[in-house]
Structures are given as C-alpha cells and as structure tokens.
Amino acid sequence: MxxxxxxxxxxxxxxxxxxxxxxxxxxxxxxxxxxxxxxxxxxxxxxxxxxxxxxxxxxxxxxxxxxxxxxxxxxxxxxxxxxxxxxxxxxxxxxxxxxxxxxxxxxxxxxxxxxxxxxxxxxxxxxxxxxxxxxxxxxxxxxxxxxxxxxxxxxxxxxxxxxxxxxxxxxxxxxxxxxxxxxxxxxxxxxxxxxxxxxxxxxxxxxxxxxxxxxxxxxxxxxxxxxxxxxxxxxxxxxxxxxxxxxxxxxxxxxxxxxxxxxxxxxxxxxxxxxxxxxxxxxxxxxxxxxxxxxxAQWPGRLQRITTGPLFETLPAGSELWLDGGHNPGAGAVIAEALAEMEDRAPRPLHLVCGMLSTKEPVGFFRHFQGMARDVRCVPIPTSDAALSPETLALAAREAGLRAEAAPGVAEALARIATGLREGEAPPRVLVCGSLYLAGDVLRDSDLAPR
Structure with missing residues (x-):
C-alpha cells in the first residue's frame, strides 16, 4: 500500500x-x-x-x-x-x-x-x-x-x-x-x-x-x-x-x-x-x-461519510460525500446496493469519482452502477505507479454503460460536479471509489487518517 x-x-x-x-x-x-x-x-x-x-x-x-x-x-x-x-x-x-x-x-x-x-x-x-x-x-x-x-x-x-x-x-x-x-x-x-x-x-x-x-x-x-x-x-x-x-x-x-x-x-x-x-x-x-x-464498530474507507475537510467543502451545501475503497465486481455490487438504499430514503443525483489499479476489472465494477450514477469522473491515483490512466478508466466506464470523463484529480472532479448542477435539483451524493490507495489519499487530504 x-x-x-x-x-x-x-x-x-x-x-x-x-x-x-x-x-x-x-x-x-x-x-x-x-x-x-x-x-x-x-x-x-x-x-x-x-x-x-x-x-x-x-x-x-x-x-x-x-x-x-x-x-x-x-x-x-x-x-x-x-x-x-x-x-x-x-x-x-x-x-x-x-x-x-x-x-x-x-x-x-x-x-x-x-x-x-x-x-x-x-x-x-x-x-x-x-x-x-x-x-x-x-x-x-x-x-x-x-x-x-x-x-x-x-x-x-x-x-x-x-x-x-x-x-x-x-x-x-x-x-x-x-x-x-x-x-x-x-x-x-x-x-x-x-x-x-x-x-x-x-x-x-x-x-x-x-x-x-x-x-x-x-x-x-x-x-x-x-x-x-x-x-x-x-x-x-x-x-x-x-x-x-x-x-x-x-x-x-x-x-x-x-x-x-x-x-x-x-x-x-x-x-x-x-x-x-x-x-x-x-x-x-x-x-x-x-x-x-x-x-x-468503525472501518475507515468503506462506505465512510466524509463531512469535513477541503474536499468536502468543494461541494455545495447539503451535499453528501462518501468514500469506499472497494475495487472488484463483488464490492461494486454491495456498494451499489447500499447506495440504492440511500436513494430510496433520500433521492438525490449520484456522481462517481473513481481511480483504479491496472490489475482490477473496472467494467465489472462499473456495471453495478448502470442506471444509478449520473456520470463518472475518472482520476489518477498519485500514490500508485500501477493505476489506470483516467482516459483508460473512462473508456471502461463507458463500456459499462456510464457517462464518463477524465479529470486531473479528486478536487478537480468534485469542483466539476459542483459547477455542473442543474437548477433546482437536490445537492448531489458523490462516491469516491475504486481503490484503497485513492481512499487513503482522500482520508489524508481530509485529515481523517485512522487512529
């Protein structure tokens, strides 16, 4: 790691x-x-x-x-x-x-x-x-x-x-x-x-x-x-x-x-x-x-809600920012199920921010979010030299039926989500996902390292 x-x-x-x-x-x-x-x-x-x-x-x-x-x-x-x-x-x-x-x-x-x-x-x-x-x-x-x-x-x-x-x-x-x-x-x-x-x-x-x-x-x-x-x-x-x-x-x-x-x-x-x-x-x-x-019980980086820090503050008031390091199709299934339950209780647009290693199976992971996520911003993982490029990961997301684009980093991806909101809709629900490396980066940048 x-x-x-x-x-x-x-x-x-x-x-x-x-x-x-x-x-x-x-x-x-x-x-x-x-x-x-x-x-x-x-x-x-x-x-x-x-x-x-x-x-x-x-x-x-x-x-x-x-x-x-x-x-x-x-x-x-x-x-x-x-x-x-x-x-x-x-x-x-x-x-x-x-x-x-x-x-x-x-x-x-x-x-x-x-x-x-x-x-x-x-x-x-x-x-x-x-x-x-x-x-x-x-x-x-x-x-x-x-x-x-x-x-x-x-x-x-x-x-x-x-x-x-x-x-x-x-x-x-x-x-x-x-x-x-x-x-x-x-x-x-x-x-x-x-x-x-x-x-x-x-x-x-x-x-x-x-x-x-x-x-x-x-x-x-x-x-x-x-x-x-x-x-x-x-x-x-x-x-x-x-x-x-x-x-x-x-x-x-x-x-x-x-x-x-x-x-x-x-x-x-x-x-x-x-x-x-x-x-x-x-x-x-x-x-x-x-x-x-x-x-x-606490288990950081697994459907963890982020409520403080500069990344969270990039989003509009009332937004939800979630983090999960799951990175295989099985993890994608349970994460998508949990987000579907959230949607049933409190509907709001779902956006994904994803980075993933080249050893993983991104299409199988993304398919579970088809029909749920509005789009995916694919980002690099600065702390790993084995990450998929954002452009390659975006291609995999599109193959799984999702709208996707590359972004230079998590902060930039969140800023794009914030500026792309439709008038009158609820604040977004954002999931940063795809890698424990990326989850660690988000926790570090949010001053939320496990203790």
Missing part, C-alpha cells in the same frame, strides 16, 4: 519500512518457507499468541474483524488486530488491545524497534516486505498480553504469510468473488480453495454469506477434510433486519440487537459472521456487549 506520509509521530517506523522496501522484493511472492524461517529465528512468536481468529475472504474481511474487535472491547476484553493494507499510515496494520479500553495503533517507537529486530533476525536472507511485516505482527502480539488476536489474511490464504498459526481458535471465510486472479485463479472455485487453505484440523470454521454456490461447495468440502465443526451463514446462523433492529439467530436462540453502525445491507451478514466466529472461538459476549459492539 502507500507509504506513510511524514509526521513527527510516525517518522521512525516509516524510515525502517522504507529501508525494507529498498532491500527486499516488492509485490507478491506467495509461500510459507521464508516466513517460517524468519519466525523461527525470532523464537517462533506465532506459538505464543492469545487465541487467534484467522479471517480470509474477498470482501468483508475488514468489516467482520472490526465487528469482532468492537464486541470484544465492549465486553472489556483486549483484542489485538492485524489488517492489511493500510490507508494512510503503516501503523494502521497493528492495533494492540487493552483490557477495559479501546485498542490503540502501535506506538511508533515500538513498531520501529520490532522491525529492527525482525530485520536483524532475517539477516541477508530473501524475504518479502509483507512477510517481514507479518512477522512483526506476530512478534508484537506475542509480547503484549491480550485476550484475542484477530488476524486478517493479506492475499488468498493457503500461502499467505499470516497462515502460520497451527491451532487457531477459529477460522473464518467471508464473501468470495473474483479478485487477484493472476495469483489465486480465474474461477471462484479456485479462489475458494486458496481461501480455505487457512482451515486447520479441529479448528472451528465459520463461513459467511456467499453469493457463489460453487465457492460454498469448495469451502464445505475443504472444511469437511479438516474434521472441524463448521457453521454456515443461512443454515447454522443468520441475521436480518426487522423494525429497525437486527435479529441474530443460531442454535443458542435469538438475539434482538441494534443495527450495525457500518452502512449497507451487506453489513448485516458481516455482523452475523463476527458473532458466529466469536462464539465458535469460545467467546461468549453478552447480548449488551454485542449490541454495543455493532454500534461502535
């Missing part, structure tokens, strides 16, 4: 990570041999962790982790959290739990020292930056007491650097769709098989909502081979909205809960998966803690 922007409280770790990126390969090189060697040199910290819940999936991983973290914290427990990529600062990948208090992003000096230790243990051996930083997560989590460690897979699952915990308390797979095909395969069955690679013999498996029957079949089959108890959304547990509340049901009965704070109908399934995963892992949070967790 992007490197952290320089600041007084993040400079030391940033310098350490910049050094790693100069010395070691960039990009993906999946495999477990290097990370296991490095962890062994560090004393195998992955064997000294609090109960681990390991989460894979194409979409919904981060939201599910955020719900689990918020519920555990509402129960007064300490939950370490490792997610990737980050949006603005590298430190976002490491949240250290504290009993009776919300967890905190790792202190800069603590992170820098852990990186130095990992670098020294590695010596001159080949290793990827993600493997090094995953080893840092295990080192931090082993040395700071907590009640749980919530670990999100980086890419795939089977060969991901996080897949070194032999006895997780539970493993979870959220929604699967096409993404990262060069590494994981070009069919959902192949991708599902890679995600299911995190399943371990005897460790409970929780399968979240799946729209692809072929993916679900693969997950069931792989789970059966591990001889592990399996919970499947829609069969063993489910949730639905009723009269402004969330009803959760499993074999223990019904829970009447608040609706999730995170917007979008898809978050009901993610919240249910989080509850099922915690229970499968042996945690029994009270109903009140679950309700507070659903209310308190």
């Amino acid at each position: 992007t490197s952290s922007f320089p600041s007084a409280d993040t400079a030391e770790a940033d310098r350490e990570i910049a050094g790693l990126m100069e010395r070691h390969p960039k990009g993906f090189d999946l495999g477990l041999e290097r990370i296991r060697r490095l962890l062994h040199a560090l004393g195998d910290p992955q064997t000294r962790l609090p109960p681990v819940i390991h989460v894979a999936g194409t979409n919904g991983k981060g939201s599910t982790v955020s719900f689990m973290r918020a519920i555990l914290e509402a129960e007064g427990l300490a939950a370490h959290v490792h997610t990737s990529p980050h949006l603005v600062r590298w430190h976002e990948r490491y949240r250290l739990g504290r009993r009776g208090k919300p967890g905190q992003l790792v202190d800069d000096a603590v992170l820098a020292e852990a990186i130095r230790r990992a670098r020294a243990a590695n010596g001159e051996e080949a290793v990827t930056v993600f493997e090094m930083l995953s080893a840092v997560a295990f080192l931090l989590f082993a040395e700071h007491p907590a009640d749980a460690a919530l670990v999100e897979v980086g890419l795939g699952g089977r060969l991901d650097a996080t897949n070194v915990v032999d006895h997780p308390a539970a493993t979870v797979v959220t929604a699967i769709s096409l993404d990262h095909q060069p590494y994981l395969g070009d069919r959902v069955e192949l991708i599902a098989a890679e995600k299911a690679g995190i399943f371990k013999v005897g460790s409970p498996v929780v399968i979240g909502p799946q729209t692809e029957a072929a993916a679900l079949d693969v997950l069931r089959d792989r789970a059966a081979r591990t001889r592990a108890p399996v919970k499947v959304y829609g069969e063993d547990f489910l949730a639905y909205a009723e009269r402004g509340r969330l009803v959760y049901q499993d074999d223990a009965g019904l829970l009447d809960l608040t609706l999730p704070r995170l917007p979008g109908r898809h978050q009901i399934g993610n919240a249910a998966t989080a509850i099922a995963a915690l229970r499968a892992a042996g945690f029994q949070p009270a109903g009140g803690a679950i309700a507070r967790g659903l209310t308190n």
